Amino acid sequence: MPPKILYIEDDLEIGSWLTDYLSQNGYLVEWLKSEHELTDDLPRVDLVILDVMLPGLDGYSVGLRIKKRHPSTPILMLTARTSIEDKLQGLAFADDYMTKPFHPDELCARIKILIRRKGDASTDRIQLGHIQIDKESNRIMNSQTGTDIVLTGKQYHIFMELFQNANRILTKKRLYESVWGEPYMEGDKTLMVHIRHLREKLEIDPGHPILIETIRGVGYRVKL
Structure with a gap:
């Protein structure tokens, strides 16, 4: 499928x-003529091209909003502002900054680089619902808010054991002995307590978990 660009x-x-x-x-382009047409539910795109001089909110504010909600989506700022202060303000969150007038061939070259870079990075990143896992840095992030999720050592070990065995049901015994390195004793609530605290950090609604599924009487599963 051709790469998709959101153009504002x-x-x-x-x-x-x-x-x-x-x-x-060869690009699929969705052109928005105002930031008012941009909803919080950003369409799935490979790149955002954003003009700075927009009516209402300026492009910097719009770009920051997009980057906060979709940190892995590259943003290319396109503007007539040429001062170093404007460039630094844009590059504080954007992935590239081009000034008008520009040659369209150069713009296409920069677009290809940004999309390729995103593809290279995505091989080390896995999206699981609203959770993004960076395998290279061992970082877990809420991609809706752009914030890191800080887990304890045991919580991280439990989650990664489930994640690395995604779509498989891990028994309580298997999970406990893998994480704690000790024999599991039937009736021990330690694992259950850690799962509850883990859900409080990872799930949107811990009372109705969708990331870590309980298989009653057996164990737990993470589904991709």
Whole structure:
């Protein structure tokens, strides 16, 4: 499937020209003419191209909002502002910054680099619902808020044991002995307590967990 780009630009002439150009070069482009058309439920895209000079909220505020909710989605700022202060403000969250006027071939080259970089990074990152797992840095993050989820050593070990055996049911005995390195005693509540605390940190609604599934009378499972 062709890469999909979300393009936010209020200038009708530039927006129409660039949308046509990118479409002719093999991209699927969704063009929004105002930040008011941008909902919190951002469509699944490979890249966001964002103009700074937007009516209402400026592009910096819009970009920060997008990056907070979707930290792995690359953002390319496109603007007539050329001062170093503006560039530094944009690059504080954006992945690239181009000033107008620009050559469309250079823009396409930068788009290819950003999308390729995202693809390379995604091989080390797994999305599990609202949870993003970075295997290289052992980092677990809430991708909706962009915040890290800090687990204790035992909580992390439990979760990674379940995650690395995704879609398989792990018995309480198997899970306990793998994490604690001790024989499991039937009736021991230690694992159950740790699972409860783990859900409080990972689940959107710990009372109705969707990430860590309880298999009654057997054990637990993480489903991908």
